Amino acid sequence: MNRLCLLTILALIGVTTVHAQLDKAKLAEEYKAWDLSKNGGLGASEATDSGTLGWSESSYLRGYSNMWLAGGDTYWLAKIQDHFTRIMGSATDPDGDGFLGWQTATYSAAVYWCQPLLNRGTGTIDPPFFSEKNAKAIEQVTGHNYVINFVDAATYRVQDQSTRQWVSEALTYKSGEVITAVPGCKVRISGEARTGDRFMVRTLRPEPTEYAVHEGMLAYPVSVFIEAVAKDPKLREQFGASADSFLQFINLNFLQKHEQDWVEYEDGSGAWRFADLITDRFPNRIMPHNQYLALARTVRHYLMARWLETTRKQRESRSKAVGYLSAEYLLGRQLGNALLATQLNDIAAKAMGVNLTIFKTLSFAVSAFYAGVAGGLYAFVVSFFDPFTFNLILSIIFLVMVVVGGLGSILGAVMGAALITYLQFDLLKNVEELPYLGEFLVLISRKWLTVIGLANFGSIALGLIMLGIVIFEPLGMFGIWIRIKKYWKTWPF
Numbered sequence: 001m002n003r004l005c006l007l008t009i010l011a012l013i014g015v016t017t018v019h020a021q022l023d024k025a026k027l028a029e030e031y032k033a034w035d036l037s038k039n040g041g042l043g044a045s046e047a048t049d050s051g052t053l054g055w056s057e058s059s060y061l062r063g064y065s066n067m068w069l070a071g072g073d074t075y076w077l078a079k080i081q082d083h084f085t086r087i088m089g090s091a092t093d094p095d096g097d098g099f100l101g102w103q104t105a106t107y108s109a110a111v112y113w114c115q116p117l118l119n120r121g122t123g124t125i126d127p128p129f130f131s132e133k134n135a136k137a138i139e140q141v142t143g144h145n146y147v148i149n150f151v152d153a154a155t156y157r158v159q160d161q162s163t164r165q166w167v168s169e170a171l172t173y174k175s176g177e178v179i180t181a182v183p184g185c186k187v188r189i190s191g192e193a194r195t196g197d198r199f200m201v202r203t204l205r206p207e208p209t210e211y212a213v214h215e216g217m218l219a220y221p222v223s224v225f226i227e228a229v230a231k232d233p234k235l236r237e238q239f240g241a242s243a244d245s246f247l248q249f250i251n252l253n254f255l256q257k258h259e260q261d262w263v264e265y266e267d268g269s270g271a272w273r274f275a276d277l278i279t280d281r282f283p284n285r286i287m288p289h290n291q292y293l294a295l296a297r298t299v300r301h302y303l304m305a306r307w308l309e310t311t312r313k314q315r316e317s318r319s320k321a322v323g324y325l326s327a328e329y330l331l332g333r334q335l336g337n338a339l340l341a342t343q344l345n346d347i348a349a350k351a352m353g354v355n356l357t358i359f360k361t362l363s364f365a366v367s368a369f370y371a372g373v374a375g376g377l378y379a380f381v382v383s384f385f386d387p388f389t390f391n392l393i394l395s396i397i398f399l400v401m402v403v404v405g406g407l408g409s410i411l412g413a414v415m416g417a418a419l420i421t422y423l424q425f426d427l428l429k430n431v432e433e434l435p436y437l438g439e440f441l442v443l444i445s446r447k448w449l450t451v452i453g454l455a456n457f458g459s460i461a462l463g464l465i466m467l468g469i470v471i472f473e474p475l476g477m478f479g480i481w482i483r484i485k486k487y488w489k490t491w492p493f
Helices: 002-021 024-036 050-071 074-089 135-140 212-231 233-261 289-299 302-307 309-331 334-344 346-351 356-382 392-405 410-427 438-448 452-472 476-490
Strands: 110-116 124-126 129-132 145-152 155-160 187-190 198-204 262-264 270-272
Touching (some): 074 233, 110 124, 187 198, 212 289, 233 262, 233 289, 334 356, 346 356, 392 410, 392 452, 410 476
Antiparallel strands (some): 110 198, 145 198
16 A cells, blocks of 8 residues: 555656746747757758758648647747748749749769760760769769760870860770779770770760758748638738738749659559759659658648649649559559568468568558558548547448459459448438339338338448459459450350
8 A cells, every 4th residue: 555655656757847847938028039049040941052942941840830739839929930031032933934943963963974076996985974962972963975086996085175285194904994083974895996096985064953841841830820821810910911911922833843853644543753954863753752741741631622622633633643643553562562472372472482560561551551651542532530430331332442442453452442431421311212222221220120220231231242252253343344344254155
């Protein structure tokens, strides 16, 4: 008993200590002081470099939005207003596409092209094109053109064609040996070289470009500001004009601008790409999810989506297309085959060299990812839900959608979801109105169940559909579609 009392007293002391340590007012004042010590409270908002704004200034803005959410002090909204107004003022349109923004060359590559001129010898030069991503080598690239000039068959010199200056003394030529006399470049000449032969090396320094991930990191805390102002009429009086201008700026120069990098494929899938600059590290490559999800967080806010109805519909279609592309890429590769093998037969999969532990864990992670995305989109649509929204019946309905549509098939999953959604929310919504069966089901419910339990017939019907599919058509609706397609391809034979 004494021990229990002692533990209780210690627990109370701990709670009191923690409460004292988490004094919001004191912490807020300390954070204000820390913020003012950083460039006089301006943070990195005066920067014009996209990378600095994205990775440095966004942390200040995120801190302000978090402080507002934690304490409700309008001081932090005023900080966001001040910083982002300054940031918008520094935006320019250097590429002339009609959209404002900021650029950085920090993450760009240097490139060089190599080619022989009209020579007498048979020597060749490699590589014909190279993208240099090493930071130390990039620093040495000048952006000039160079000529490797053979004084004789065994000796060469390198000249900077842009300045007409020689950048190397006479060097001994050896076929296949790497030449490093061109600043920041490594080239190789192979074969016979003769007196007077020349080889051109053109270099290009990293070019500045815009990044969706940087703009997304900036826009997200500003979207918190916009939403807070929209919800509160008092805040609207003080910050309304700024919220409106911020919203329009983000919509035009962040969201609409990157539509020029969207590509939509014939099968309905799509994705965003990196810029088409030759010095981009991954020119025209499909963006990783983290690059554009930083910007997507901005439009997930309910009020911003309501204000920008066109943008909302566009982002919904883009989300579906990207998800379809990811699923198609996954199923169409060796990884997808391995996942399918672990689903069908563990022993056979292991015999083929599939690591069951890794791939079963991966399949769980991938399914959890898609479930999380679906849940996020669902919350985006309904705006509010509670723990009772996601009950056991809902989980069973999702399972029925996949089984009825066809396991392991993207098209089957879409078909199953469409059918079950129609049955659940339209055909089976009012059981008593079903043709022929409605009155009979009401009679059964009144005799053996209750009128309240009448809606359970919808769940019973879904269960019967699932059993029928499993027994008579294990491949689901996708299997039926395959059979119909094969029939028409071979008809009338």
